Amino acid sequence: MAKAKSKKFTNNGDRETIRKAPTGIQGLDEITEGGFPQGRPTLICGSAGCGKTLMAMEFLVRGASEFNEPGVFFAFEESPEELTENVRSLGFDLKELEHQRKLYLEYVHIEPSEMEETGEYDLEGLFIRLGYAIDSIGAKRVVLDTIEMLFGGLSNQALLRAELRRLFRWLKDRGVTAVITGERGDGTLTRQGLEEYVSDCVILLDHRVVDQVSTRRLRIVKYRGTTHGTNEYPFLIDENGIDVLPVTSLRLDHESSNERISTGVAELDSMLEGGVYRGSTVLISGTAGTGKSSLSAHFANASAQTGERCLYLAFEESPSQIRRNMLSIGVDLGKWEKKGLLKFVAARPVLTGLEGHLASIHKQVREFDPSLLIIDPISDLSAVGTERDAKAMMVRLIDFLKTKQITAVLVNLNGGGGSYEETDIGISSIIDTWIYLRDIESGGERNRGLYVLKARGTAHSNQIREFLITRNGIELRPAYIGPEGVLTGSARLTQESKDRAASVAREQEAQRQKRELERRRKALEIQMESLRSELELAAHEERIIHGEETARQGELVADQDAMARSRKVINTGTNGKGKGKQR
Amino acid sequence: MNIEAQTHRSDEAVSNDQPPKGRVELRLYIAGQTPKSVAALKNLRKICDEYMPEKYELKVIDLLKQPQLARGDQIVAVPTVVKNLPVPIRKLIGDLSNTERVLVGLDLHNAE
Numbered sequence: 001m002a003k004a005k006s007k008k009f010t011n012n013g014d015r016e017t018i019r020k021a022p023t024g025i026q027g028l029d030e031i032t033e034g035g036f037p038q039g040r041p042t043l044i045c046g047s048a049g050c051g052k053t054l055m056a057m058e059f060l061v062r063g064a065s066e067f068n069e070p071g072v073f074f075a076f077e078e079s080p081e082e083l084t085e086n087v088r089s090l091g092f093d094l095k096e097l098e099h100q101r102k103l104y105l106e107y108v109h110i111e112p113s114e115m116e117e118t119g120e121y122d123l124e125g126l127f128i129r130l131g132y133a134i135d136s137i138g139a140k141r142v143v144l145d146t147i148e149m150l151f152g153g154l155s156n157q158a159l160l161r162a163e164l165r166r167l168f169r170w171l172k173d174r175g176v177t178a179v180i181t182g183e184r185g186d187g188t189l190t191r192q193g194l195e196e197y198v199s200d201c202v203i204l205l206d207h208r209v210v211d212q213v214s215t216r217r218l219r220i221v222k223y224r225g226t227t228h229g230t231n232e233y234p235f236l237i238d239e240n241g242i243d244v245l246p247v248t249s250l251r252l253d254h255e256s257s258n259e260r261i262s263t264g265v266a267e268l269d270s271m272l273e274g275g276v277y278r279g280s281t282v283l284i285s286g287t288a289g290t291g292k293s294s295l296s297a298h299f300a301n302a303s304a305q306t307g308e309r310c311l312y313l314a315f316e317e318s319p320s321q322i323r324r325n326m327l328s329i330g331v332d333l334g335k336w337e338k339k340g341l342l343k344f345v346a347a348r349p350v351l352t353g354l355e356g357h358l359a360s361i362h363k364q365v366r367e368f369d370p371s372l373l374i375i376d377p378i379s380d381l382s383a384v385g386t387e388r389d390a391k392a393m394m395v396r397l398i399d400f401l402k403t404k405q406i407t408a409v410l411v412n413l414n415g416g417g418g419s420y421e422e423t424d425i426g427i428s429s430i431i432d433t434w435i436y437l438r439d440i441e442s443g444g445e446r447n448r449g450l451y452v453l454k455a456r457g458t459a460h461s462n463q464i465r466e467f468l469i470t471r472n473g474i475e476l477r478p479a480y481i482g483p484e485g486v487l488t489g490s491a492r493l494t495q496e497s498k499d500r501a502a503s504v505a506r507e508q509e510a511q512r513q514k515r516e517l518e519r520r521r522k523a524l525e526i527q528m529e530s531l532r533s534e535l536e537l538a539a540h541e542e543r544i545i546h547g548e549e550t551a552r553q554g555e556l557v558a559d560q561d562a563m564a565r566s567r568k569v570i571n572t573g574t575n576g577k578g579k580g581k582q583r
Numbered sequence: 584m585n586i587e588a589q590t591h592r593s594d595e596a597v598s599n600d601q602p603p604k605g606r607v608e609l610r611l612y613i614a615g616q617t618p619k620s621v622a623a624l625k626n627l628r629k630i631c632d633e634y635m636p637e638k639y640e641l642k643v644i645d646l647l648k649q650p651q652l653a654r655g656d657q658i659v660a661v662p663t664v665v666k667n668l669p670v671p672i673r674k675l676i677g678d679l680s681n682t683e684r685v686l687v688g689l690d691l692h693n694a695e
Binding site: 109114118129131153154 | 612614619622623626646647650651653654657658659660661662663671672673674675676677678679680681684685687688
C-alpha cells in the first residue's frame with residue numbers, strides 16, 4: 001500500500017509512463033500529482049497579469065534551488081533587470097542563482113521598427129542562443145516567456161508556425177522540461193494557437209473579477225497520460241511565490257493536540273472541561289451586542305498571559321478603539337501589545353479580495369508566528385466575495401492554521417433575521433468549538449446568555465449561562481433554573497430575592513413556632529409548679545389535719561381519761577353489774 | 584565560396600580617400616553554410632558593391648562557431664544583417680533576395 005503510494009509520487013513505477021519534474025510550487029505538485037511532464041513542453045496560458053511569468057519563474061527558481069535542475073529563462077517581454085527586480089518581491093534572488101550558474105537569463109528582443117524582412121529566413125538564431133544557454137549551465141529546465149512576441153516582430157506567420165513546431169520538437173529532443181507561456185486569445189487558449197503545438201500539458205490561469213473583487217484561479221486544461229485535479233483552484237501570489245490551494249484535494253491529516261488552552265473566562269473553561277484544544281477552531285457567534293468581541297479579547301488576554309503570541313485581525317474596529325473598549329471591561333490589551341505578544345491588524349474587508357485577505361493572513365501568520373489567531377468578524381468577508389468563495393477561503397484558512405497548530409477564534413455576527421444557529425458563510429461544519437452568545441429577552445430587558453453549541457471531543461456543559469460584562473471582565477452566572485424556567489437578569493434577581501424572602505419567612509415561622517412551643521412548655525412548667533405547690537399544700541394540710549386528729553384523739557383520750565377519772569368515782573361505786581342497773 | 588568569418592574591405596584599393604563619412608558597418612550573422620546563408624552573402628556583396636562600393640565594412644559571423652555572439656545583437660532569425668553604423672540600427676533578416684527592401688533597410692535609396 002505504502003509502496004504503491006510512493007510509486008505514484010516518485011513516478012518510478014512501471015505503470016507510470018510519464019516522469020514528472022516537480023515544480024516546487026505550493027499546491028501545484030499536489031494537483032498535477034508530481035509536477036510538469038519531464039522532458040516535455042508545458043503551456044501556461046492566461047490573460048494579462050494573471051501570473052504566467054511568475055509561475056514560470058518560480059518553476060525555474062525552485063528547480064534550481066530545490067531540485068538541482070538548472071534553468072534557462074528566455075524573456076521576450078522584459079529585460080533581465082526588470083525581471084530580477086519584479087521577482088525580488090517574491091523572495092527570488094535571480095542574481096545569486098545566476099552567479100551560482102544555476103540560472104541563465106536572456107532577453108530576446110525584437111524591435112519591429114528595426115526589422116526589414118528581405119527574403120527567406122528561419123529562426124535558427126533563436127535555436128542557437130537557446131542551445132548555447134542550455135549547454136553553458138547544463139540546464140534541465142527552460143522557460144520561454146512569451147514566445148508569441150515573435151509574432152509581433154516578424155510578419156511571416158506561416159514560417160513562424162513551422163518554426164515553433166520545430167522548436168517544440170527540438171526542446172523535446174534536448175530532453176529539457178520546458179514551460180511556454182502564452183497570452184489568452186479571443187475564444188482560444190492562446191492568441192497564436194500555441195496549444196496546438198504543446199499537447200502534453202496545458203495550464204490555464206485566470207484572473208477574474210466578480211463583484212469588483214478579483215480572484216486568481218488555475219485549471220489544468222489537459223495533461224496527457226496522467227491523472228490530475230480537474231477543478232479550478234484558487235491561487236495567490238505573495239512574497240513567497242505562488243500558493244495554489246487545492247481545496248478539494250486537501251487531506252485531513254493534521255496533528256491534533258490534546259492540550260487545552262484557556263478561553264480567558266474561568267467559568268467557560270470549566271464548561272469546556274478546561275478550555276479549547278490547541279489548534280482547534282473556535283467560533284463565537286451571536287447577534288449584535290452580545291459580547292462577541294469582549295469574549296475574543298479574553299481569549300487574547302489568556303493567550304498573552306501564558307506568554308504566547310496572538311494575532312488579532314479586526315475588520316470592524318480600529319485597534320485603538322478595541323484597546324479602549326476592552327480596557328473599560330478590565331482587559332488591558334495595550335500591555336500585551338507593548339510586550340509583543342499581541343498584534344492587531346485592522347483593515348476594512350473590502351480593501352482587497354478574499355484572496356488578498358488570505359494572502360495577507362498567511363503573510364501575517366508567517367511573520368508574527370502566533371499561536372492564536374482571532375478574526376473579528378468573519379461575517380464581513382462575505383461582503384467581499386460570494387458566500388461560496390468566502391466559505392472556500394475559510395476552509396483554506398482553517399486548514400492552513402490547523403497544519404500550523406494555531407488556534408483560531410472566529411467571530412461571526414448573526415443577522416437578526418436568519419437562524420441563530422448558522423453562520424453567514426456556512427462554515428459551521430468545519431468548526432470544532434462553537435460558543436453561542438444570545439440575547440434573552442424577558443421582563444422588559446435583554447440579557448446575555450452563553451452556551452456551548454458544540455465542542456468536538458469534549459463532554460461540554462449543556463447549560464445556558466447568563467454572562468455579565470463587568471468592569472473586571474466577563475463573568476458567568478449560573479442561570480436561575482426554577483419552576484418558572486430559565487430566568488436571567490432582573491427576573492433572576494427578583495426571583496432570587498423572592499426566594500430569599502420566602503426563606504426568611506420560613507425561618508421566622510420556624511422561630512415563631514419554636515417560641516410558641518417554649519412558651520407552652522414554660523406554661524406547662526408553671527402549671528406543674530403550681531400543682532406541685534398545691535400538692536405540697538395539700539400534703540401540709542393533710543399533715544396538719546392528721547396532727548390535729550392525733551391531738552384530738554389525744555385530747556379525746558385525755559378527756560375520756562379525765563371523764564373516766566371523773567366517772568371513776570361513780571364507777572367505783574357500781575363497779576361491775578350493779579353499776580348499769582342503776583341507770 | 585568561403586564565407587567564414589572574414590572582413591571584406593571594399594575601400595582597400597582606394598588609399599587616397601579620407602576616412603569616408605557615413606561609413607557603413609555591417610555584420611552578417613549566419614548559421615552554417617546553408618543555401619540561405621550563401622545567397623545572403625552573395626546578395627549583400629552585390630548590393631553593397633553597387634551602391635556604396637567604398638564605404639562599407641562587412642563582417643560575417645557564423646553562429647554555429649560563435650554562438651555567444653548572437654545575444655549581443657539580439658539575433659533570432661538567420662540570416663540577419665545588422666547595420667550598426669550609421670544610426671539608426673537596422674536589421675535585415677532573410678536572404679536579402681528582395682533588393683528593394685534591402686535598399687530601404689540600409690537607407691540607400693537616396694544614394695542612387
